[in-house]
Every structure is written in C-alpha cells, then in structure tokens.
Amino acid sequence: MEHANDITLTVNGTRVSRRVPARQHLVDFLRDELGLTGSHIGCEHGVCGACTVRVNGEIVRGCLMLAVQADGCTVDTIEGLSDAKELEALQKAFHERNALQCGFCTPGMLMAALDLTKKNTKVTREEIRAHISGNYCRCTGYQAIVDAIEEVVNGQG
Amino acid sequence: MKAPSFAYSKPQSLAEAFELAERPGAKVLAGGQSLIPSLNMRLSAPELLVDITGIGSLRGISVEQGVVRIGALTTHAQIERSAEIRKHAPLLAQAVTHIAHPAIRNRGTLGGSIALADPAAEYPACLVALKATIVVAGRDGERLVAADNFFKGLFEVDLRPGELVVAAEFPAILKEExxxxxxxxxxxxxxxxxxxxxxxxxxxxxxxxxxxxxxxxxxxxxxxxxxxxxxxxxxxxxxxxxxxxxxxxxxxxxxxxxxxxxxxxxxxxx
Structure with a gap:
C-alpha cells in the first residue's frame, strides 16, 4: 500500500499544496510533480550533490529529504534563483571560465557556490574546494569551477 | 534507487514519539542523512517512519555549571557555527568539519549520528574521549548512559525499543586541558x-x-x-x-x- 500525506510548501515563491507519497524524495517531487527539472538526480544516496536545493535558506540534498518533510518549508531551486537573478554573477563566471562541459552537475554546483557567496568574506581556494567537496563534476577537473567561484566570491580574477 | 513504501508520522511531543517508536516496524527519523540513503538503497524497509524533528525540546546547545549539553536534534551545521562549542568543546568543533559536506551538515544531527553508531563516525569517538553521558528517554522516563557503555557493537547501542536519544552531556573543557x-x-x-x-x-x-x-x-x-x-x-x-x-x-x-x-x-x- 502506498501511504500518502498532504503537504503545503512555498516553492520559488509560489505556495503549492499536494498529496504526496510518503516515500517520495523532495527532488522527485520537484521534478515530477512540479516540472522543475533543473535539480538533477545523480546517485540518489547523497554522494554526488546534483540534487542540491535550498530549504529554509540552507542547502540540502534533495534526494536525502522526503517531500513530506518539506511541509511548511520554503524551497528554492535553480529555476527560482536563476529567475530572481541571484545567480547571475556566478552563472556568468561559470560561462566565461568554461566551468562546465556537460552541465549535469552545474545546478547543484551553483547552489553550493551561492551558499559560499552569502558568507560575505574572502575565501581561500582550499575553502572553496572544501565547500564544494560534496558536489561531483566529471568533466572539468574542478579547476575552472574553483576559478569561477573565486572570481565571484572574492571579486578578483 | 527509490525508497520502499512506508507510512510517515510527525509527532509533536515526546510522549507521542515514544508511543509511535514502539510500534512494530517503526524507525525514528531525525536528520535522515544516513537513514534515507539506506532506504534509497533498500537496505532498510521500515513500515513507519517517526519524524521527531518537530519536537523542539530536543534541540539546542547549552553550557551550565561547567556542563555542555547538546540536544539530539542539533545539526552538525549548528555545532559548527556555535561559539559556545568552539569555546567549551573544541574537540567537537574540530570533528564536525570532517562530517560529510555542507548540504549534509545542514540536516544531519548529533542524536542521529550517535543512535546509528556508524563505526567510522566522529561523534561517538569524541563522546567517549570526553567521558560524555548519553541522555536517553522512553515511556518509563530518562536514563543516563556513560558513552563508554552506550556503544555496544557494530551499529548497536544501548537503546531499548521506543527509546530515543535526548541529548549528550559532557564537562566543558578546562583551561589546562x-x-x-x-x-x-x-x-x-x-x-x-x-x-x-x-x-x-x-x-x-x-x-x-x-x-x-x-x-x-x-x-x-x-x-x-x-x-x-x-x-x-x-x-x-x-x-x-x-x-x-x-x-x-x-x-x-x-x-x-x-x-x-x-x-x-x-x-x-x-
């Protein structure tokens, strides 16, 4: 038997109410139910970081949280933050520095990077690497990603 | 993979949580950063998840009369950001940065880590080193268990059916320590x-x-x-x-x- 629960949450500024299976992950809910397919599904056990979204202002793994747990929460995805221009500087830097190839990891990578820009302090490359250590990229070798984040966070090339 | 089917309940009080956690096939869900992967990989198939994150009394860090108390639902990120932990429990402040990644530290909890007792986990070793006391509670009241005795075996701890980890307590570090x-x-x-x-x-x-x-x-x-x-x-x-x-x-x-x-x-x- 499939157990289901009613939830109401705010996704990218819009209030939504749905009945969801108890076992459904937040990222599956966002993708399948709301059509927000920018958050990607990679490993489904919290290793790759492709599904990173923001819940109540903090980044989390979309595959390690159930949709039902997001009841009453505020969820922001790559779509919402992109439309709100919050990611503009990072997106531009990623583009200019070739910090992506296939793009699969990019939404999650941007969510993690944005989190770092909110600290409002200069960071070392080592700190950037530690902060994105939970996000896998299989194309770039990370160098260009660290360059792009460093440029935006520290305001330098 | 996707998790198998289960029912979900979110009690708002400890009394309600004890009752639900005692039910056959029930499993307690805290931050879920170990439990949900194990469900996704179908290594675990509970009938009921009891989400205890609505119980506010299980949260928070306090330092009183030389004793640090960390509520079970305190997240790794909260421990990492806590000035009191840096000052009074530098061992935990150092350990927490080794726990997974920021997105996981935002949800994973101290109580979840010690109740699971993964042999590679950081907190259990810290709590034994600090001679901590684990506060557990169930329908019959609270019990205090020395960390030395709490971790009994591989993923095995001194928790009876229906009992939850409430907090960990240990002496604040002294100047000469x-x-x-x-x-x-x-x-x-x-x-x-x-x-x-x-x-x-x-x-x-x-x-x-x-x-x-x-x-x-x-x-x-x-x-x-x-x-x-x-x-x-x-x-x-x-x-x-x-x-x-x-x-x-x-x-x-x-x-x-x-x-x-x-x-x-x-x-x-x-």
Whole structure:
C-alpha cells in the first residue's frame, strides 16, 4: 500500500499544496510533480550533490529529504534563483571560465557556490574546494569551477 | 534507487514519539542523512517512519555549571557555527568539519549520528574521549548512559525499543586541558579511513573511529608516558579491520601517524 500525506510548501515563491507519497524524495517531487527539472538526480544516496536545493535558506540534498518533510518549508531551486537573478554573477563566471562541459552537475554546483557567496568574506581556494567537496563534476577537473567561484566570491580574477 | 513504501508520522511531543517508536516496524527519523540513503538503497524497509524533528525540546546547545549539553536534534551545521562549542568543546568543533559536506551538515544531527553508531563516525569517538553521558528517554522516563557503555557493537547501542536519544552531556573543557581531533580520509568529507579523538584532562584518552566495530579507546597508548611507548602500545590496543582500500596494517600505521600528531599537539604548551 502506498501511504500518502498532504503537504503545503512555498516553492520559488509560489505556495503549492499536494498529496504526496510518503516515500517520495523532495527532488522527485520537484521534478515530477512540479516540472522543475533543473535539480538533477545523480546517485540518489547523497554522494554526488546534483540534487542540491535550498530549504529554509540552507542547502540540502534533495534526494536525502522526503517531500513530506518539506511541509511548511520554503524551497528554492535553480529555476527560482536563476529567475530572481541571484545567480547571475556566478552563472556568468561559470560561462566565461568554461566551468562546465556537460552541465549535469552545474545546478547543484551553483547552489553550493551561492551558499559560499552569502558568507560575505574572502575565501581561500582550499575553502572553496572544501565547500564544494560534496558536489561531483566529471568533466572539468574542478579547476575552472574553483576559478569561477573565486572570481565571484572574492571579486578578483 | 527509490525508497520502499512506508507510512510517515510527525509527532509533536515526546510522549507521542515514544508511543509511535514502539510500534512494530517503526524507525525514528531525525536528520535522515544516513537513514534515507539506506532506504534509497533498500537496505532498510521500515513500515513507519517517526519524524521527531518537530519536537523542539530536543534541540539546542547549552553550557551550565561547567556542563555542555547538546540536544539530539542539533545539526552538525549548528555545532559548527556555535561559539559556545568552539569555546567549551573544541574537540567537537574540530570533528564536525570532517562530517560529510555542507548540504549534509545542514540536516544531519548529533542524536542521529550517535543512535546509528556508524563505526567510522566522529561523534561517538569524541563522546567517549570526553567521558560524555548519553541522555536517553522512553515511556518509563530518562536514563543516563556513560558513552563508554552506550556503544555496544557494530551499529548497536544501548537503546531499548521506543527509546530515543535526548541529548549528550559532557564537562566543558578546562583551561589546562587540551583536545585535538584528527582524521584521514580519501577526500574531504568522505568516511574516515581512521580518525582520532584525543583529550588530555585529568586523564588522557585517545579514542579512534574507523578502527573497529565501535569507537576504540586505546587504553594502553593513553596510559603511556612517552610517544614511543604509546606507539608500541597501540599495536596491542588496535586491530583495525581492513576496508576496500586499506589493509589492517596500513590502518594501524596511519593510527600511529595520528597518534604522533595528536601527542605533539597535546603536549605543546599554550
């Protein structure tokens, strides 16, 4: 038997109410139910970081949280933050520095990077690497990603 | 993979949680950063998840009369950001940065980590090193369990059906005491190959994670008067299980490397 629960949450500024299976992950809910397919599904056990979204202002793994747990929460995805221009500087830097190839990891990578820009302090490359250590990229070798984040966070090339 | 089907309940009080957690097939859900992966991989198939994150009394950090108390639902990120933890429990402040990655530290909890008792986990070793007390509660009231006795075996702790971890308590660090946490992993945030929680107070305790089924208190090495004797003694204290990449001998060697680093830190004056 499939157990289901009613939830109401705010996704990218819009209030939504749905009945969801108890076992459904937040990222599956966002993708399948709301059509927000920018958050990607990679490993489904919290290793790759492709599904990173923001819940109540903090980044989390979309595959390690159930949709039902997001009841009453505020969820922001790559779509919402992109439309709100919050990611503009990072997106531009990623583009200019070739910090992506296939793009699969990019939404999650941007969510993690944005989190770092909110600290409002200069960071070392080592700190950037530690902060994105939970996000896998299989194309770039990370160098260009660290360059792009460093440029935006520290305001330098 | 997707998790198997289960029912979900979110109690708002401890009494309600005890009742739900006692039901057959029930499993307690805190931050879910270990439980949900195990559901996704279908290593676990509970009938009911009891989400305790709505119980506010299980949250928070306090320091009173020289005792640090950390509520079970306190997240790794909250511990990492806490000025009180940095000041009164530097061992935990150092350990927490080794736990996974920011997005996971935002949800994972102290209580979840110690109730699960993964042998590679950082907190259990820290709590044994600090001679902490684990506060557990159930329908019949509260029990206090010494961390030394709480971790009983591989993923096995002193929790009875329907009982929850409420908090961990341990003495705040004194001026003359020192703590250090060290860990070796293949990549920052990965499971420890081997880790060491070391605390030098009235007694010195070297406690390893990733070195056995439970946190391993290296008693002989902890009692040693000098580093060379300590390293030698470690061979009797530890028999670390091999993992996919490291033999038991490699792990023992790395344990000695960590012992040397910790010894030097603990014995360097302020």
């Amino acid at each position: 020192r703590s250090v946490f060290l860990e070796l992993a293949r990549r920052h945030g990965d499971y420890a190959i081997i880790g060491l929680a070391a605390h030098k107070g009235a007694e010195t305790r070297f406690v390893y994670c990733g070195a056995g089924a439970t946190p391993v208190f290296a008693k002989r090495a902890s009692a040693a008067k000098d580093l060379d004797t300590g390293k030698k003694a470690l061979e009797k204290d530890l028999n670390p299980p091999a993992d996919l990449y490291n033999s038991s001998a490699t792990k023992l060697h790395l344990a000695k490397v960590l012992l040397t680093r910790a010894w030097n830190t603990l014995t360097t004056s302020h």
